[in-house]
Amino acid sequence: MSRQNCVYCGKEITTRSSEHVIQNALGGLYESEDICCPECNNYISRCIDAPFTKIFNPIIGKIDNFSKTNNPKSMPxxxxxxxxxxxxxxxxxxxxxxxxxxxxxxxxxxxxxxxxxxxxxxDFKLDNEIFHTGMAKIAFNYALDKGIDLDTLKHGLNIEKTANDIQKISFTYPMIPFCPLNPVDYYIELETDFNLYHNMILFSQESTLWCYIDLFNTFQYYVLLSDNLSQGINVYDNYAQTLQKIDRTEPELDIYRPKDILIYAQQYGVEPCLDKAEFSRRIKNAIAKKSQKKALESIISDKMAAMPIDYSLRIAQDPKKLLPFAHSMRLYFDDNDKLRTENFRTITTDVQGYVVPYPYAINTVLRQDQTPLRSYTMSKFNRLTNFLNQKTK
Ligand SMILES: [Zn+2]
Known part of the structure; x- marks a missing residue:
């Protein structure tokens, strides 16, 4: 069922406008038509998305064949x-x-x-309102698209408006930076080959609702969307995509009758249209998008499968690492080595092997000592810089 009224101005939505949950300029492919009216969409893209996406210019300006659809030639x-x-x-x-x-x-x-x-x-300017608002907007949109009630999300949404016009929209949800607290997460984030992907995980823990956001596999935060979730509501959803278009040759379309168009439209899941050039463009886009959507399970499984033997031997021989490693492996993978997706980034094991909610555990660690986060962030940015430098050659 479609939303009747815009979440920002409250006016009835008469024309559907598509909003990118992760900004289009960042290669985000997930779109929702169910959030706001075209005017508010326009405000969001001008005042929130545009300054936010600028922060990522070092990445956007470096990636060949980047997946964003607007201005593919611009190299900021x-x-x-x-x-x-x-x-x-x-x-x-x-x-x-x-x-x-x-x-x-x-x-x-x-x-x-x-x-x-x-x-x-x-340089990435992360310590400001622009960054905070941009990340929070992603979490807010994702939750709305997954059917979370606007009332549940209201406490972090601020709208200043006159009788007719929106003056300012801002998001003030608390955010906690991600920091790996168990050996499997350390391995996944710092020991595997670096590749670019976006990931969102929406999950509830008792009366709290969180969205974990990972942009470019480097900018990782938990956004606290609500601490007032109704009892008995259990939320879990995730989304992942890679960021480089895979070159695919366009399929040969044998179109002789209008009926052929309908057959292809159904096969590729696109809107039919009589303009043959436009129609094949739509099919090409659909194929490209499909190739980039990637299950979170497969991203993580690929990384685990690539674990070098000497790495696992090193762990096995270190009594201090072996037990925590075994604990976190059991937390994340079942007996057939399949990822227990719902556990990934939502809970972790602590030093004694007890299972604890991830964002709270990070918060507890950071209140005592910021050093683990500082050194983790530095390692992640070094990996990103190396990746971007390699891309030049
Ligand atoms: Zn509106």
Whole structure:
């Protein structure tokens, strides 16, 4: 059943407008027509999505064949740090190349374009309202699309409006950064090959409702959507997708009669249309999208299957690691090595092997000591930087 009224302005939705749950500019493919009216959609994309997606320019500007559909040619620039002669300098970077480094140019009084400058970091501005609001909006949209009642989500949604117009929409849900607390999560996040994907997990724990968001397999947060969930409501859903289009050849379409169009439309799950060029474009898009949707189970299983023998031997020989590893393996995988999806990122094992809710456990750890999170975040960003640097060559 479709939503009758816009969640922001409350007006009746007369024209359906499609909203990307994860922003289109970030390659998000999940769309929902069930959230807001076209005017509010426009506000959200201008005032929340546009500044938010800019944060990720270092990634967007580097990925070949990126999956986003709008402006596929635009290669945004970004800032970062470069290493030259054992010193670190701020730099402007475009398409993986250093295009400006004012401090170094001033110091050397020479053209820096020929110098061997190594990019050692990209700047991501995460500690601000823009980032917070953008992440929270993803969680809010995902929950709404999965049928969570607007009243349940209201406490973190702020709307300033006059009689007719929206002045400002903001989201103030509390957020907890993800930090792996068990050996399997450490392995998955830091020891496997880096590849780009987005993942969302919506889940309830007693009266709380959480959305775990992982963007580009680097920006990982829990968003607390509600601490007032009605008793007996049990929520679980997840979504995952990869981020690079897989080149597929277009199928040969033998269209002679209008009926042929209907047959193909059904086969590929697209809207039929009589314009043959437009119709084959729709089919091509449908195929590309399908190839990128990936089950969370298969992403994680692939990573586990690739575990090197010497890694598992190292664990087996270390009495301090063996037991926690066994505990977390049992938490995540059944006897047939199939992922217990509902446990993944929702609960973890603590040092004694007890099962605890993940976001609370992280919160408890971080209240005592921020060091594990700092070192984890640094490792994740190093992996991302290495990945982006490789892509240049
Ligand atoms: Zn509206």
């Amino acid at each position: 620039s970004c800032t970062g740090k470069v290493l030259y002669n054992n010193k670190i300098y701020n730099a402007f970077i475009k398409n993986g190349k250093v295009v400006g480094c004012p401090d170094l140019s001033r110091e050397l009084k020479t053209d820096i374009s020929k110098l061997p400058l190594q990019i050692v970091a990209y």
